[in-house]
Amino acid sequence: MQLINSAPYMSNDFLSIFGTFASAFIFLIILDGVLKAISLWKAARANQLVWFVVLIIFNTVGILPIVYLLFFVKKDENKVVASIKKTAKKTIKRLKR
DSSP, X not given: OOOOOSOTTOOHHHHHXXXXXXXXXXXXXXXXXXXXXXXXXXXXXXXOHHHHHHHHHOOOTTHHHHHIIIIISOOOHHHHHHHHHHHHHHHHHHHHO
16 A cells, blocks of 8 residues: 655755754744743833733744834833942042042
């Protein structure tokens, strides 16, 4: 009894191409996971429930997390400025000794 090939259109060419780009696919999958994790963490820390739910539900291959991280994350400049001032004060105190 002969087995019937259910997918005659899939040839060895497909497998060789996939093998060539397998490392790129793996890299993109890991990059997507990292971007999604960072954007989910930032959305949760900022109490942005809508963004958190949207980022969990929709799989946009990294596009939505990049858009969120670039345009919708609130940059807390006050903390950065306060940290710089604190470091400057410590440095001045050390220099005066």
